[in-house]
Amino acid sequence: MVKKIGSRIYLSIIFLFLYLPILVLIVLSFNNSKTRVKWGGFTLKWYASLLENETIIEAFVMTLQITLTASILATIIGTLAAIGIHAMKSKGKAIMLGATNIPLLNADIVTGISMMLLFVRFTELGFSTVLIAHLTFDIPYVILNVLPKLNQTSKYAYEAALDLGATPLYAFYKIVWPDIRPGVFSGFLMAVTMSLDDFSITYFTKGAGVNTLSTMIYTELRKGIKPEMYALSTILFGIALILLLVMNYRSSKKAIN
Amino acid sequence: MGKDFIHLSNISKSFDGQMILDELDLKIKENEFMTLLGPSGCGKTTTLRLLGGFETPDEGKIFFDGKDITHLPPNERKLNTVFQKYALFTHMSIAENIAFGLKISKKSKAYIDDKIKYALKLVNLDGYENRSVDSLSGGQQQRIAIARAIVNEPKVLLLDEPLGALDLKLRQDMQYELIRLKEELGITFVYVTHDQEEALTMSDKIVVMNQGYIQQIGSPEDIYNEPINAFVADFIGESNIIDGVMIEDKLVEILGTKIPCVDIGFDKNQPVDVVIRPEDVKLVDPSAGFMEGDVVSIIFKGVHYEIEVHANGYDWLVHTTKMHPVGSHVGINVTPFNIQIMNKPESSDEKAVELDV
Numbered sequence: 001m002v003k004k005i006g007s008r009i010y011l012s013i014i015f016l017f018l019y020l021p022i023l024v025l026i027v028l029s030f031n032n033s034k035t036r037v038k039w040g041g042f043t044l045k046w047y048a049s050l051l052e053n054e055t056i057i058e059a060f061v062m063t064l065q066i067t068l069t070a071s072i073l074a075t076i077i078g079t080l081a082a083i084g085i086h087a088m089k090s091k092g093k094a095i096m097l098g099a100t101n102i103p104l105l106n107a108d109i110v111t112g113i114s115m116m117l118l119f120v121r122f123t124e125l126g127f128s129t130v131l132i133a134h135l136t137f138d139i140p141y142v143i144l145n146v147l148p149k150l151n152q153t154s155k156y157a158y159e160a161a162l163d164l165g166a167t168p169l170y171a172f173y174k175i176v177w178p179d180i181r182p183g184v185f186s187g188f189l190m191a192v193t194m195s196l197d198d199f200s201i202t203y204f205t206k207g208a209g210v211n212t213l214s215t216m217i218y219t220e221l222r223k224g225i226k227p228e229m230y231a232l233s234t235i236l237f238g239i240a241l242i243l244l245l246v247m248n249y250r251s252s253k254k255a256i257n
Numbered sequence: 258m259g260k261d262f263i264h265l266s267n268i269s270k271s272f273d274g275q276m277i278l279d280e281l282d283l284k285i286k287e288n289e290f291m292t293l294l295g296p297s298g299c300g301k302t303t304t305l306r307l308l309g310g311f312e313t314p315d316e317g318k319i320f321f322d323g324k325d326i327t328h329l330p331p332n333e334r335k336l337n338t339v340f341q342k343y344a345l346f347t348h349m350s351i352a353e354n355i356a357f358g359l360k361i362s363k364k365s366k367a368y369i370d371d372k373i374k375y376a377l378k379l380v381n382l383d384g385y386e387n388r389s390v391d392s393l394s395g396g397q398q399q400r401i402a403i404a405r406a407i408v409n410e411p412k413v414l415l416l417d418e419p420l421g422a423l424d425l426k427l428r429q430d431m432q433y434e435l436i437r438l439k440e441e442l443g444i445t446f447v448y449v450t451h452d453q454e455e456a457l458t459m460s461d462k463i464v465v466m467n468q469g470y471i472q473q474i475g476s477p478e479d480i481y482n483e484p485i486n487a488f489v490a491d492f493i494g495e496s497n498i499i500d501g502v503m504i505e506d507k508l509v510e511i512l513g514t515k516i517p518c519v520d521i522g523f524d525k526n527q528p529v530d531v532v533i534r535p536e537d538v539k540l541v542d543p544s545a546g547f548m549e550g551d552v553v554s555i556i557f558k559g560v561h562y563e564i565e566v567h568a569n570g571y572d573w574l575v576h577t578t579k580m581h582p583v584g585s586h587v588g589i590n591v592t593p594f595n596i597q598i599m600n601k602p603e604s605s606d607e608k609a610v611e612l613d614v
Binding site: 154156157159160161162163164165166167168170171174175178179 | 309310311330331332333337338340341342343344345346347348357358361362402405406409
């Protein structure tokens with residue numbers, strides 16, 4: 001009994017530390033009072049004023065553009081890369097996997113600064129540099145999601161398709177693709193989440209004119225904390241939560257099957 | 258038998274510096290059931306994959322019906338493969354699996370439906386069109402894999418150890434099934450196996466391979482009765498393989514005893530390998546044989562007894578239907594016709610081959 005209560009309390013503390021800050025943020029985003037310390041009643045006015053704020057809308061559109069372009073391109077490139085790595089012999093495979101893992105492990109700020117240094121040497125910082133930067137950290141996630149699926153596919157099924165007269169492309173589409181599709185999709189979702197909330201790398205590679213939501217929130221906060229930012233952060237959290245739910249729903253559906 | 262249909266001409270192939278096939282030259286006739294037989298790593302599967310187009314030879318050429326197909330991709334070759342692991346498409350129904358090749362060659366819906374029915378009937382699985390692959394047993398999956406290959410009316414069917422994963426009874430049933438299929442379809446079968454019994458049962462012609470070399474090509478009877486070297490003799494069934502010396506034509510000395518045989522043309526006093534099949538050894542009265550010995554062990558095998566007789570320092574393996582208790586003193590006799598004399602391996606390479614078994 002004591003053990004049970006103890007473990008309950010322990011778990012509660014963990015969840016409290018994890019989610020209380022976000023909960024506070026969400027509550028404050030509905031608070032009809034300028035100060036953080038007083039509850040002034042429920043309101044949606046901060047959300048309304050978000051929609052009227054052009055810089056925020058611009059940043060939102062920019063975020064969507066970068067996230068979707070980067071995720072789609074990364075999914076295509078990453079899937080092709082995974083197929084290539086899968087076909088490699090074990091030694092080359094190990095080297096390639098190591099190389100793709102480096103951007104995952106490297107500190108974001110280091111990646112960001114080094115990319116900035118590289119980009120300013122050749123071009124102006126702007127949309128395209130942010131896009132390239134996002135691609136570099138999105139692609140490994142796609143590869144890591146697609147490779148295990150490829151490992152599960154049977155080499156013989158693909159060969160059987162060729163044997164029955166299919167061109168390599170048709171055999172891939174009919175035989176390999178159905179098997180790796182879930183991996184490609186979850187790789188895409190991972191890329192979206194990564195791109196959506198990236199701050200450090202975007203911050204260093206974005207240049208003057210470009211702002212995504214995360215970099216904009218950062219600049220706004222430096223001027224002073226406005227309740228609109230709570231609302232905006234809540235929306236970002238909401239999107240991430242929805243993506244997470246979609247991913248979990250897909251994997252649990254798969255598990256039942 | 259028809260004309261030569263496939264010619265593998267001087268094929269060499271290595272993987273990662275390891276030689277798998279060395280100047281292999283093999284001709285396959287039309288309507289032939291040819292079996293590539295050998296232990297694992299002998300190059301038989303590689304030979305089949307070269308035919309299927311999944312590997313390209315380092316050297317040599319492959320001719321199919323007179324045309325050079327060495328570099329033709331698998332999808333453009335007029336032959337189909339039945340894979341060892343069946344390789345069915347698990348996300349498709351049985352009908353879709355069988356229709357796969359036909360859809361690619363753009364056959365009409367009616368033609369495809371007819372063919373699916375015909376193929377399922379041929380492999381004794383009528384009415385299985387809409388079943389899923391997972392709901393079938395191993396033997397049934399193998400039949401579907403065969404059906405999927407033959408609906409395309411290939412001129413040659415390649416089979417890579419297709420019965421390897423099945424249990425003994427099912428395997429025997431499938432062997433008869435395959436012979437029947439071959440008769441009905443009238444096409445060339447190239448069959449890969451390491452199971453000598455399977456090879457003897459089904460084949461018109463057997464190619465015994467070891468370490469990338471062809472050891473012997475011949476009918477099942479030839480291979481069994483007249484093995485060309487100790488490797489073949491040992492691989493095809495059980496054998497007594499004894500060191501001997503050829504005294505003169507039709508006389509060989511083994512274990513200190515001179516016995517008559519039918520082989521001629523060897524040098525005088527040439528060392529040879531003498532092969533005697535266990536079922537050819539006759540156990541007689543001690544005085545009536547060319548050698549005397551004692552029964553060391555006896556095992557009942559159903560059809561026959563497997564007896565070990567210790568005589569002149571050698572343990573003879575004997576298959577006989579007559580019971581001889583352990584410890585009994587017997588004579589050994591073999592009719593000269595059943596004594597097979599073979600050259601000793603000349604190179605160390607060939608010797609290594611023997612030790613491997």
